[in-house]
Amino acid sequence: MHIADGILPVSACVAAHAVSLAAVYRLGRKIEPEEVVRMGLLSSAVFVVSLIHFPIGGTSVHLGMFGLCGILLGRRAFPVVYATLLFQALMFQHGGLLSLGVNALNMGAGALAAAALWKAPRIPESLRALVCGVVGLLLPAILMAVEFSLAGYGKGFFVVASLYTAVALVEGALTVTIVGFVRRVKPAVLARVAACLLIVVGVAHAHDLVATHERTGASVIVRCTYAGTEAVSFAEVQVHSPALPKSAFQTGRTDIKGVFAFVPDADGEWRFIVDDDMGHRTELKIPVSAVAVAPANTTQPLWQKAMLGVSVILGGTGMLYGWKARRR
């Protein structure tokens, strides 16, 4: 389904490339470290799936998974589609480098449409997944047909695009199965998407999850709750020290009451990040001052020292007499 180089006019290809590059820059800004894995994996999955071809009507078609890409990545799907198409152009000459922009706009539009539809409220999840899967594949086919028609190839590609309807339905059904299975087995994957979408639209704070902290001696105790009522039990926690902000000073999980404690070793602003794997995440900045480094308790009371000395002498004497008695 990729347009190869030399098929569309160069001016159209260059203009599409400029638009798609601008979109990649815009939608690929400030990628969070936890998004890297998801984006890399989805792009690899789209790449691998596109290698599986089905013969239909004298030609061959393949699945795209752009709908699933949109569901799981939100608007990050566009740079992922662009990178996947770049890989396909380099490795298998699917499409081309010149027509990469047009292909990215076509298929990226499918993924972005799916991302928008996935957020539609009050529609059952399975129906949404079906529509996302179908639209993710069918919209690029329709866009291609329009482009071919505008480029002077006539309406011929509309016939080919209609062949994709069957594939789109298969892909829609597959998307429903995958989303349903993921919902049952690892709902955090879908929940993380919700968190990612919130991050992408610029909402810096996750909703509902509240973390408060207090200082007790050398320790800092953080209590995590949902809106101040229900405890956030066993949620993932990362603590970053002011000296090494990029590396975790401590990682772990909250206890059943949503409490986590750590012992800071330096003054400054500490970062506390809690993520429940269900789409709730919050970050707390904890100012720490006057950290007292407790000296190691090496002193021993005098009576303990005296007892130790006496027991060593008695033990040594006993061993000596015992050894002599054995020799006789």
Place this chain on the structure above:
Amino acid sequence: MTGEFLDRYATLDSPLHRLDPRAKVVALILAVLIVSATPPDALWRFIPYYAAIATLILLSSLPQRMYFTRCAIASPFILLTSALPFISMLLGDAIALDNAIRLGAAVALKAYAAILLLTLLTATTGLYKLLWAFRKLGAPESVNLIAAMMSRYIAMLVDEYARMARARASRCARPMAGDVHFAVHGSQIAMLFIRSWERADRIHSAMLSRGFTGSMPVLDDYVFTGRDLTFTTATVALFAAMALL
């Protein structure tokens, strides 16, 4: 898998292999641009284009069978696109037969020329060096990052699939009827996705712990020399001159 496929011929030695990847990227993409811009009513211009491409192929020392394989992979879609004017004629569009033939032939000639030029680029360079060249030439950071992760994860996905297929075969799985078959395969794909997700997380952590900063390192230290500049200028000038003939 990615490395095996793309880097199979990257270690050969030829004048093209020794060039800076940036020089090859710029020269060959501009050549594709010029060939693609050729109007369909001047089909004779493709003779010198293909002569120039043949010269580059001979310079590359790559096995010629590989070019046929790459062209064959892309052929279904190219031939379909070439046939589009004829399909449109059958649907009643006002396209003259000679125009349809010219359009169809131009599409095929341009597409195959682009494939040959891009094959030259990818087969003589290798994946990581190509990604390095794109990064140096200003490709978006997000694309560099995703491409770097893809270069690692594709092999992992194939590996995970092989493990699942082995497990399925060892349980004597057989094709089932209708929706059961579909549901089983859908669940397997979803399971493959989840297993890969978890393994991808561990791989990413391992990459970070080994100093990964968003791009795969290239061991060669390339300096853009006069030879690279000469190749780029000469290739682009040659194709441009043929286009203006």
